[in-house]
Amino acid sequence: MRLFRYLLRKYFVAWAYLLATHMPFVHAENDFHAVENLVQTACVSCHDAETATHLNLNAIDKPYASPEAFQQWVLIFDRIQRREMPPPDSFVPSDEARHAALSTLKKELSQINKQARKQNGRVPSRRLSRREYEHTLHDLLGIGGEIAKYLPPEDESGAFDVVAANQEMSSVHVKGFLKAAEAALDEAIELGPKPNMKRELDYANSRYMQMWFERPVRRGGGTVFRDNDDLIMFRGENHNLRSDANGLRFSAPGRYRITVTGSAYQPRSSVTMSLKRQNDIQGNSELFAAWDVTEKMRTVSTIHYFRPDDYFYVSADELEPAPDGKLIYNSQPASEFKGEGVRVREVLVEGPLETTWPPRRTRSLFPGVEWERTVNRRSYRPVTTKSHYQHIRDAVAALAPRAFRRPVTKKEITELTNLAIPSLEAQRGFLASARIPLTAILISPHTLLLTNDLQKNKSKLTDHALASRLSYFLWRSPPDEELLRLASEGRLSDSNTLSTQVDRLLADKKNQLFIHDFTDQWFELDQIDATTPDIKLYPEYDDVLRRAMLAETRDFFSYLLKENLPIHNLIDSDFTFLNRRLAEHYDIKGVFGETMRKVSLDASSPRGGILGHASIAKVTANGSVTTPVKRGNFILTHVLGLPPNPPPPDIATIEPDTRGTTTIRQMLLKHQSVETCARCHQHIDPPGFAMEGFDPVGTYRQHYRIGKNMKQSLQPGLRLKRVSYNSGPRVNTSGVTVEGDVFQNIRDYR
Numbered sequence: 001m002r003l004f005r006y007l008l009r010k011y012f013v014a015w016a017y018l019l020a021t022h023m024p025f026v027h028a029e030n031d032f033h034a035v036e037n038l039v040q041t042a043c044v045s046c047h048d049a050e051t052a053t054h055l056n057l058n059a060i061d062k063p064y065a066s067p068e069a070f071q072q073w074v075l076i077f078d079r080i081q082r083r084e085m086p087p088p089d090s091f092v093p094s095d096e097a098r099h100a101a102l103s104t105l106k107k108e109l110s111q112i113n114k115q116a117r118k119q120n121g122r123v124p125s126r127r128l129s130r131r132e133y134e135h136t137l138h139d140l141l142g143i144g145g146e147i148a149k150y151l152p153p154e155d156e157s158g159a160f161d162v163v164a165a166n167q168e169m170s171s172v173h174v175k176g177f178l179k180a181a182e183a184a185l186d187e188a189i190e191l192g193p194k195p196n197m198k199r200e201l202d203y204a205n206s207r208y209m210q211m212w213f214e215r216p217v218r219r220g221g222g223t224v225f226r227d228n229d230d231l232i233m234f235r236g237e238n239h240n241l242r243s244d245a246n247g248l249r250f251s252a253p254g255r256y257r258i259t260v261t262g263s264a265y266q267p268r269s270s271v272t273m274s275l276k277r278q279n280d281i282q283g284n285s286e287l288f289a290a291w292d293v294t295e296k297m298r299t300v301s302t303i304h305y306f307r308p309d310d311y312f313y314v315s316a317d318e319l320e321p322a323p324d325g326k327l328i329y330n331s332q333p334a335s336e337f338k339g340e341g342v343r344v345r346e347v348l349v350e351g352p353l354e355t356t357w358p359p360r361r362t363r364s365l366f367p368g369v370e371w372e373r374t375v376n377r378r379s380y381r382p383v384t385t386k387s388h389y390q391h392i393r394d395a396v397a398a399l400a401p402r403a404f405r406r407p408v409t410k411k412e413i414t415e416l417t418n419l420a421i422p423s424l425e426a427q428r429g430f431l432a433s434a435r436i437p438l439t440a441i442l443i444s445p446h447t448l449l450l451t452n453d454l455q456k457n458k459s460k461l462t463d464h465a466l467a468s469r470l471s472y473f474l475w476r477s478p479p480d481e482e483l484l485r486l487a488s489e490g491r492l493s494d495s496n497t498l499s500t501q502v503d504r505l506l507a508d509k510k511n512q513l514f515i516h517d518f519t520d521q522w523f524e525l526d527q528i529d530a531t532t533p534d535i536k537l538y539p540e541y542d543d544v545l546r547r548a549m550l551a552e553t554r555d556f557f558s559y560l561l562k563e564n565l566p567i568h569n570l571i572d573s574d575f576t577f578l579n580r581r582l583a584e585h586y587d588i589k590g591v592f593g594e595t596m597r598k599v600s601l602d603a604s605s606p607r608g609g610i611l612g613h614a615s616i617a618k619v620t621a622n623g624s625v626t627t628p629v630k631r632g633n634f635i636l637t638h639v640l641g642l643p644p645n646p647p648p649p650d651i652a653t654i655e656p657d658t659r660g661t662t663t664i665r666q667m668l669l670k671h672q673s674v675e676t677c678a679r680c681h682q683h684i685d686p687p688g689f690a691m692e693g694f695d696p697v698g699t700y701r702q703h704y705r706i707g708k709n710m711k712q713s714l715q716p717g718l719r720l721k722r723v724s725y726n727s728g729p730r731v732n733t734s735g736v737t738v739e740g741d742v743f744q745n746i747r748d749y750r
Contacts, residue, residue, distance in 0.1 A: 032062070032108065038101035042086040042093045054646065063105075064112055067165065077105050082642070084683070125451045126164035128472070129154060131517055133180065135477035137442065140403055141188035142361030144305035145253060150180035160521050162472075174443070181442035185435055187253050187307075188365055191380045194357035195251045201347035203231040203314075206246045217329055225334040227343070232265050233316055234328040234341040236542070241313040242278075243349075250306045254352025254359065259301040260314060264293045265341035270580060272317040272544050272594070273342050275302065279309045284529070287543040290317070292580055292594050297345065303353070316342035317544045318581075366391065366434070367398050382430055389424060392434045393417040399438060404446040405471075405478055406464040407488065416440055463487035466498075474505040476513040506562055515558045522638060523610065524619045525550055531623045533697050537705045537725045538623075540585065541697045548582035549615040549698065551596045556610065559598065571609040571639070572750040575600050585614065585699065606693060606700050606746050611635070614698020621696035625704075628688025635687040644680045682738045689735040690749035704728035 039057050047057045055076075061069035079085040081102055086092060093101075128136060134147035152172055154161035161167075203209050204226045215221025223235045233241070243249070250256065264271035274290035289302040306312070321327050322338040354360065358371050358380050369391055370383040384391050396416045400408045416437040423433035441447060450472060453465040461469065467487040471479035479487070483501065486492040492501065505511060520526035528550065533541045555577035560569055578599045583591035586607055591599055606612050620631040637643040695701045706728035733745045743749040 032104060034097070034100040034104045035108075038080075038093055038097055041097075042091050046086075046090065063108055070109070070112060073105065074109060077102065077109065078642075124164040125449055126162060126167055127169060127448050128450070129161040129167075131513075132162070132472055132476050133177070133448070135475075135513055136403075136447070137180070137184040139477050140399065140442070141184055142359075142364060143184055143187045143253065144255065145183070145187050145307050147180045147184055150183060151176040177443045177448065178439070181439050182435075184442065185438060188361050189431065189435075190252055190254075190359050190362050191371075192252055193378055195352060197251065197256070197352065198348070198350045199248055201243055201246055201248050201349060202229075203241060203246060203344055203347065204229045208246050209240065212240045217332060222332055222334055223328050227335075229345070231344040232334070232341050233314070233344065234319065234334065234337060234339060236315050236317050236319070239313065241315075242311045243313060244311040248349060250308050250310055250351075252352055252359075253307045254305065254354060255303050256306050256349055256351030257301055257303050257353060258289075258312070259299065259346075259348040259350075260291075260344070261297060261299045261346040262293060262314070262342055262344045263297045264295055265343045266338065267293075267295060267340055268320055268323075269340070270318055270584065271340055271342060272581065273300075273344075274315045274317055274544060275304075275312055276315050276543070277304065277306070277310055277312045279307075279311065281309065285543075287315075287547055288312075290544050290547065290594055292592075293342065297343075306351075314342070314344050314347065317542050365399070365438070366395050368394055384430060388430045388433065389417065389420070391430065392420050392424075392437060395434055396437050396441065400441050401484075402478065403441050404444070405468045405484065406446075460493065463490055463492040466492055470498075470501065470505065474502070474514050475508070475510040476517050477510060512554075512558070515554050515561075519554050519557050523553060523616060524634075524638070525553060525615055527619050528615060530619075531621070531696075533618075534624045534707070537707060538695070538697045540699075544581055545585060545614075545697070546618075548579055548585075548596070549613070549618060551579070552577050552582060553610060553613050553615045555596050556613070569609070571611065573601075573608045574603070576607050576613070582614070585697075587700075604747070608747075609750060610639070611691065611746060611750065612694075614694070617691070617694035617698035618696065620691070623696060626692060626694070626696055628685055628692055629681075630688070631691040632684035632686065632688030635691070636683060642683070644684055686735040686737045686743070687749065690733055690743060690746045692731050693733045693746055701731055703730055 044057050047055045049056055049058055055072070060072055063070045063073040076085075080098065130148040130151040130153075133151065137147050138144055152168075155166045155168055209224070209226075209231070212221045212224055213226055217223070224231060224233045224240070226232070231241075258275060260273065260275070262273050264273075271293055272290050273293045274287055276285040276287050278285040288304050289300075291298065291300045304312075319340040319342075321340075324338070326337075326339070328334065328337050328339060352359065356363065363369075363371070366382065368385065370385070371380045372383050373379070374381050393413060397408075397413050400413065400416060419437045419440055420433040423436055450468055451465065453462045454460065455462055464484070464487045467479040467483040470492075471477065471483055482504075483492065486497060486501070491497050528546065556573075557570075559565075559577070575598055577596045578586065578588065578591050579594050579596050580592050581594070583589075583599070588599065588601075588605075588607075591597075601608050610616055616634075617626075620626070620634045633644060693700055695705065704727070705725040707725055734743060735749075736742050737749075
């Protein structure tokens with residue numbers, strides 16, 4: 001706590017100052033009367049103190065008064081320019097009055113914006129997001145654990161967590177950053193005994209598994225059996241296969257290689273063998289590898305980062321029941337079950353994948369320090385060749401320039417190193433003392449903030465500030481050695497050099513961090529687990545399909561970016577990215593294997609562009625039904641950049657009829673009879689109607705699925721499930737846009 005209080009006192013004022021938005025709202029010398037006249041004659045009658053909306057034009061400030069007022073006037077400009085306001089059934093100003101008001105307002109807003117850029121650059125200073133900070137610590141310390149969990153959630157008021165205006169910085173954040181930094185150092189400084197991890201996870205001969213072979217179904221057993229030295233399994237979430245319970249634990253954090261030899265057992269269709277990671281603190285399992293398997297034995301491997309509290313298990317997906325319809329639970333003994341399963345012959349674990357011990361991440365943190373085993377040989381200890389203070393200074397000098405993303409002065413190094421003096425004088429030891437300045441570096445404003453350091457007498461960023469902006473944009477992590485070298489040489493701001501570096505960063509595998517973060521927030525893919533599809537209505541949905549859904553959208557966007565394709569491909573393209581699992585879900589033939597690849601689409605396919613992706617269908621639906629309002633709002637907000645106004649507070653939401661007796665379209669038509677609602681729903685509903693062709697898991701449908709009068713019947717390809725739904729009303733995907741264009745389906749709408 002002493003360190004926390006010191007750092008809070010030393011850095012919090014700097015944090016608060018740098019995170020403030022210093023937007024100069026200088027009054028532009030423009031005649032604002034044209035705008036005021038339009039507002040008074042055409043707008044105030046609805047948007048006054050008694051308005052049912054969130055906009056009171058009698059109380060709004062001029063655009064130069066504050067950032068909030070500026071944003072409100074931008075919104076007003078957009079609405080008037082698109083002729084959404086004033087509504088056609090109210091007083092409509094002349095084209096001359098409208099043009100005069102828009103011209104004046106545009107000039108005013110532009111001048112304010114230019115002045116802000118001149119003083120602060122194109123974007124204000126901001127702090128790193130939770131994920132960016134996690135990536136930063138991974139890069140700086142060579143670790144791979146979950147760090148973002150220590151930090152408060154980001155403000156959800158904006159679509160992206162890197163928008164400075166939406167970011168917060170409080171004492172809670174400071175505590176979170178401190179806790180994250182300390183946890184990261186715990187992981188980076190590994191002094192335990194050198195693991196000799198090359199072990200086989202022998203399920204078939206495990207004493208723990210023997211118990212499950214013998215137990216009846218009513219006591220949790222009966223779903224696996226031993227065939228010579230092979231394990232045969234008939235369930236997906238088979239937690240009795242967890243590695244720790246079967247004698248294999250991860251002794252140190254690091255990257256481990258897992259090699260699995262297995263095959264499909266009694267396959268009649270596609271079968272997936274997968275690996276899932278979990279721990280007793282984390283709620284849900286993480287699917288981190290999946291492979292298609294046949295009756296032919298297949299050996300596959302993957303590398304994944306594990307911590308000592310993690311475990312993994314082999315899983316199986318897309319398993320069909322027996323031909324007679326029986327499931328493993330009502331077919332005993334397991335050895336006589338005729339349904340599909342997975343045969344596991346061998347699971348080999350190697351790691352941590354380190355060439356030295358203590359690992360390189362520990363050695364890199366303390367340059368010049370040697371390491372030797374303790375007397376009991378259970379751990380390692382540092383062997384110093386000069387004073388502890390000097391070794392700590394060397395560690396600070398090595399870490400600070402990388403963390404601050406710029407050269408550091410001798411004075412800065414001395415000030416940081418001196419933080420260790422009280423601990424050294426108290427004889428708390430080398431490592432405990434060294435952690436104090438190292439922690440200070442990791443939570444310094446110079447590490448946490450992307451600032452607008454401008455070139456002298458210019459409004460351009462310095463090369464080092466540019467390197468940070470570029471790297472955190474395209475990598476979501478700190479600049480590498482090449483970027484920092486070019487910045488130090490003053491060459492990065494050269495247009496040709498900058499263009500070359502952009503291409504290099506896009507081609508690097510670290511660009512996937514940007515692809516994931518950007519698509520997660522733009523298309524709300526990070527909300528894909530916010531709802532769980534009804535297992536009876538949508539039994540085909542599982543972790544393997546979910547993983548392929550996300551990969552399609554991410555690979556598709558990555559391809560558009562790297563190939564620099566026209567933006568219209570985002571909405572309407574003749575290709576997508578599929579693997580066998582997702583292609584079967586889309587009813588597209590000729591795609592095999594678990595690897596995602598580019599696949600050409602027929603002109604009649606509804607899948608071209610992101611609106612046809614199952615991931616988008618999933619995040620814009622709940623577990624049982626879809627709603628055109630949510631999907632239409634998603635398209636307007638996230639794709640077209642035209643977010644509709646929030647509904648008036650006295651308007652009730654539409655609750656879907658899950659029984660299937662009334663369609664959502666019928667309820668919306670009734671909803672549109674309210675004049676206040678119709679103004680926005682004429683924009684929202686058409687794209688939502690076009691998207692109704694996709695159910696909550698992205699299947700292209702002709703009828704709604706309903707749970708009324710359920711009848712159970714078998715359907716191939718469903719993982720240990722029976723179909724428990726009926727076909728409901730026919731889906732109507734037709735509509736008319738606000739411009740009067742008629743469409744019949746998503747293909748027409750695109």
